[in-house]
Amino acid sequence: xxxxxxxxxxxxxxxxxxLFQMLSDDELHIINEDRYSVRFHEGEVILKQGxxxxxxxxxxxxxxxTCIEGHxxxxxxxxxxxxxxxxxxxxxxxxxxxxxxxxxxQETLVCFIDVRNFSKVLASNGEFAEKVLIHCSGxxxxxxxxxxxxxxxxxxxxxxxxxxxLSKEIYESNxxxxxxxxxxxxxxxxxxxxxxxxxxxxFERDDIILLDGKSIEILSGERLHEISQRG
Amino acid sequence: xxxxxxxxxxxxxxxxxxLFQMLSDDELHIINEDRYSVRFHEGEVILKQGxxxxxxxxxxxxxxxTCIEGHxxxxxxxxxxxxxxxxxxxxxxxxxxxxxxxxxxQETLVCFIDVRNFSKVLASNGEFAEKVLIHCSGxxxxxxxxxxxxxxxxxxxxxxxxxxxLSKEIYESNxxxxxxxxxxxxxxxxxxxxxxxxxxxxFERDDIILLDGKSIEILSGERLHEISQRG
DNA sequence: CATATTAATTGACTTATATCAGTTCGATTT
DNA sequence: AAATCGAACTGATATAAGTCAATTAATATG
Numbered sequence: 001x002x003x004x005x006x007x008x009x010x011x012x013x014x015x016x017x018x019l020f021q022m023l024s025d026d027e028l029h030i031i032n033e034d035r036y037s038v039r040f041h042e043g044e045v046i047l048k049q050g051x052x053x054x055x056x057x058x059x060x061x062x063x064x065x066t067c068i069e070g071h072x073x074x075x076x077x078x079x080x081x082x083x084x085x086x087x088x089x090x091x092x093x094x095x096x097x098x099x100x101x102x103x104x105x106q107e108t109l110v111c112f113i114d115v116r117n118f119s120k121v122l123a124s125n126g127e128f129a130e131k132v133l134i135h136c137s138g139x140x141x142x143x144x145x146x147x148x149x150x151x152x153x154x155x156x157x158x159x160x161x162x163x164x165x166l167s168k169e170i171y172e173s174n175x176x177x178x179x180x181x182x183x184x185x186x187x188x189x190x191x192x193x194x195x196x197x198x199x200x201x202x203f204e205r206d207d208i209i210l211l212d213g214k215s216i217e218i219l220s221g222e223r224l225h226e227i228s229q230r231g
Numbered sequence: 232x233x234x235x236x237x238x239x240x241x242x243x244x245x246x247x248x249x250l251f252q253m254l255s256d257d258e259l260h261i262i263n264e265d266r267y268s269v270r271f272h273e274g275e276v277i278l279k280q281g282x283x284x285x286x287x288x289x290x291x292x293x294x295x296x297t298c299i300e301g302h303x304x305x306x307x308x309x310x311x312x313x314x315x316x317x318x319x320x321x322x323x324x325x326x327x328x329x330x331x332x333x334x335x336x337q338e339t340l341v342c343f344i345d346v347r348n349f350s351k352v353l354a355s356n357g358e359f360a361e362k363v364l365i366h367c368s369g370x371x372x373x374x375x376x377x378x379x380x381x382x383x384x385x386x387x388x389x390x391x392x393x394x395x396x397l398s399k400e401i402y403e404s405n406x407x408x409x410x411x412x413x414x415x416x417x418x419x420x421x422x423x424x425x426x427x428x429x430x431x432x433x434f435e436r437d438d439i440i441l442l443d444g445k446s447i448e449i450l451s452g453e454r455l456h457e458i459s460q461r462g
Numbered sequence: 463c464a465t466a467t468t469a470a471t472t473g474a475c476t477t478a479t480a481t482c483a484g485t486t487c488g489a490t491t492t
Numbered sequence: 493a494a495a496t497c498g499a500a501c502t503g504a505t506a507t508a509a510g511t512c513a514a515t516t517a518a519t520a521t522g
Contacts, residue, residue: 129360
């Protein structure tokens with residue numbers, strides 16, 4: 001399978017992906033070696049929890065989510081992934097199995113990067129490694145914050161957090177698109193689907209949001225923040 | 232305050248702390264510059280959530296805990312820290328405020344390392360940076376696992392997890408010492424103190440553990456694992 | 463040693479959230 | 493358009509977990 005058939009070549013990736021901008025041509029060459037891209041359809045598994053983490057994945061185009069298969073058959077959605085974000089790194093750096101799955105929410109194009117090549121560059125370029133470390137630190141701190149929210153806030157606060165996250169960070173709009181099903185809202189906030197629906201409907205009655213099919217329009221970000229704060 | 236008065240000097244630290252073993256004398260010299268140590272008493276705050284993360288902290292002697300001030304006045308204990316572990320890194324690498332506090336559980340000696348010095352070595356030594364990255368990745372994945380447990384397991388499973396963690400990783404013994412109060416068990420498992428007590432008493436009735444004042448002896452690690460698995 | 467103080471414990475009660483059993487809605491297929 | 497299917501929704505009920513108030517045990521203080 002030829003990469004060129006699927007994307008505009010690694011040059012574009014390297015340009016858009018903030019992390020790669022600081023690398024020399026030689027270093028980019030190392031990382032791009034054995035690199036290949038695959039197009040995934042909606043619902044398809046890009047990385048499966050439990051498989052060997054031999055590759056990092058860079059999302060080039062589309063929309064994906066990372067999620068963990070938890071207990072009692074429940075899933076926890078960790079993040080939604082937009083282009084130019086990398087996933088799978090932590091387990092790959094550890095030489096471990098993937099601890100979460102990555103699933104295409106819609107048609108998504110990704111590049112697989114051999115972790116051995118990535119490590120070569122890490123070891124030889126401390127500034128690059130520091131950048132990656134800063135990235136990892138950010139993920140870690142965000143996970144801690146999320147851990148507190150999930151375990152201490154009650155349903156209203158958690159739904160408010162989810163709406164703020166999706167609106168600000170993922171859709172960059174006060175309208176959250178129809179890719180997010182009610183079950184996804186539940187899996188992101190760690191509650192039952194029925195409860196998620198109930199809270200959303202309640203927010204709608206209170207004119208905080210507007211539900212239109214699966215898509216959600218935020219009418220009052222301010223009140224959402226209040227609810228988020230109150231927990 | 233002279234470091235030598237408080238510890239046996241940086242040489243010992245550098246020898247015992249796995250991370251530092253790979254550094255050259257020059258690099259160690261950079262890291263040890265401006266390094267200073269302080270002895271903290273039980274209950275004293277070593278790092279306070281919200282303060283500027285200018286220093287990394289290496290625990291040299293004693294016993295500490297990291298915890299987050301959460302919602303409704305509740306705390307979440309993230310980790311217990313034994314000697315030769317570093318804390319405060321993530322926020323420091325990001326040039327951010329500390330997102331958690333570090334508190335001495337008993338008399339504890341720590342070294343403060345200027346993050347600017349640490350960064351110098353990171354940038355100049357890719358292999359060291361990669362080691363630190365691997366460490367950070369491990370913390371991140373552990374946090375994800377914990378997030379799932381806290382948000383999806385019910386009280387029995389969470390208490391079982393806490394007991395296994397404290398026994399295996401912190402006390403390295405089937406007896407968990409009296410430093411861990413019931414409130415700490417609650418703060419580690421994200422439940423009310425009363426509930427934590429109830430579950431512990433129940434485990435005692437079922438001959439899974441033995442309570443002796445504040446200390447807890449694990450009688451059947453096997454059954455704890457079953458309970459942890461069941462969630 | 464007596465007292466004061468804090469932590470542990472317990473039972474009764476309340477509240478948050480999940481579960482279940484439907485019904486309705488919307489999209490897709492026939 | 494009718495039929496079908498899955499997702500969204502809703503009310504009733506069950507369960508998990510928190511809160512409160514009181515008691516006991518353990519520890520610190522004068």
